[in-house]
Amino acid sequence: MNISASTSFSITDSTSPIIQSDEETLEQTTSDTNEEMINRVDMDTIGTEKNIEEASKDDETLGPKPKRQKKSAVWSNFTEMKDADGVMKISCIHCKKMYSKIKTTPTTQLHRHLQSCANYPTSCPSLYVGKFDMEKMKESVAHWIMMHEHPFSIVEEEGFNLMQRKGMPEWRGITINTAKAYCISVYEAEKKKLKSLLKNVNKISLTTDCGKSKNQKIEYMVITGHWIDESWKLQKRVLNFVHIPPPRRGLEIANVIWRCLEDWGINGKIHTIW
Numbered sequence: 240m241n242i243s244a245s246t247s248f249s250i251t252d253s254t255s256p257i258i259q260s261d262e263e264t265l266e267q268t269t270s271d272t273n274e275e276m277i278n279r280v281d282m283d284t285i286g287t288e289k290n291i292e293e294a295s296k297d298d299e300t301l302g303p304k305p306k307r308q309k310k311s312a313v314w315s316n317f318t319e320m321k322d323a324d325g326v327m328k329i330s331c332i333h334c335k336k337m338y339s340k341i342k343t344t345p346t347t348q349l350h351r352h353l354q355s356c357a358n359y360p361t362s363c364p365s366l367y368v369g370k371f372d373m374e375k376m377k378e379s380v381a382h383w384i385m386m387h388e389h390p391f392s393i394v395e396e397e398g399f400n401l402m403q404r405k406g407m408p409e410w411r412g413i414t415i416n417t418a419k420a421y422c423i424s425v426y427e428a429e430k431k432k433l434k435s436l437l438k439n440v441n442k443i444s445l446t447t448d449c450g451k452s453k454n455q456k457i458e459y460m461v462i463t464g465h466w467i468d469e470s471w472k473l474q475k476r477v478l479n480f481v482h483i484p485p486p487r488r489g490l491e492i493a494n495v496i497w498r499c500l501e502d503w504g505i506n507g508k509i510h511t512i513w
Contacts (some may be wrong), residue, residue, distance in 0.1 A: 433476060462479040
């Protein structure tokens with residue numbers, strides 16, 4: 240019994256160091272693996288931070304992203320400025336009214352503002368200012384007829400007068416003769432303005448063009464004046480639209496041109512004739 244106990248004790252003592260050595264080896268291996276993984280994660284983190292840092296440097300080199308350009312023509316009437324509280328606003332350059340600035344400001348609102356802005360300059364002032372004026376309307380109709388080359392008879396059409404009365408109950412229809420008389424009156428007023436303008440022009444070039452109307456079977460010639468104004472912009476105006484019966488010989492054409500120059504007071508300012 241003593242031998243067995245001794246043997247058993249001896250075996251137990253001899254195997255204990257082996258088991259202890261294996262546990263230490265496993266613990267050391269695990270520790271090394273964990274440390275390697277931590278180092279690898281640290282290296283990956285350092286690499287990522289380095290990439291972010293380099294990307295940031297590239298962004299700094301490229302500079303800030305360019306602002307989106309405003310393509311609408313309405314923006315020429317507005318400017319960006321800060322109010323008393325330091326908040327960025329959009330201000331009308333005509334009446335100084337301010338609107339809140341957002342990331343994408345709709346231009347529809349700005350267009351509506353210009354239509355109602357009292358200080359916004361317009362080439363076509365309103366005809367209706369508190370009181371209906373039939374004389375002003377007749378003059379406006381004459382401008383409309385000549386601008387779009389409508390026949391005088393359009394003023395007697397039922398649809399035209401119905402449209403006018405819908406918008407202006409005070410409207411009274413006009414006849415063909417009235418429309419013709421107002422067109423002549425508007426022409427004379429515009430001719431007077433153009434004569435005054437041509438007094439300040441030094442040199443004028445002319446172009447002529449002859450044609451024939453198929454409907455009326457009338458042969459005519461158009462004389463157009465061309466000149467450079469004070470702002471160095473090319474200007475052109477139709478000076479005469481005259482009937483020349485056939486055979487339209489050279490002498491007849493020369494006489495028509497000369498009468499046109501005398502009528503406009505520019506016979507000493509002609510540079511070239513094409």
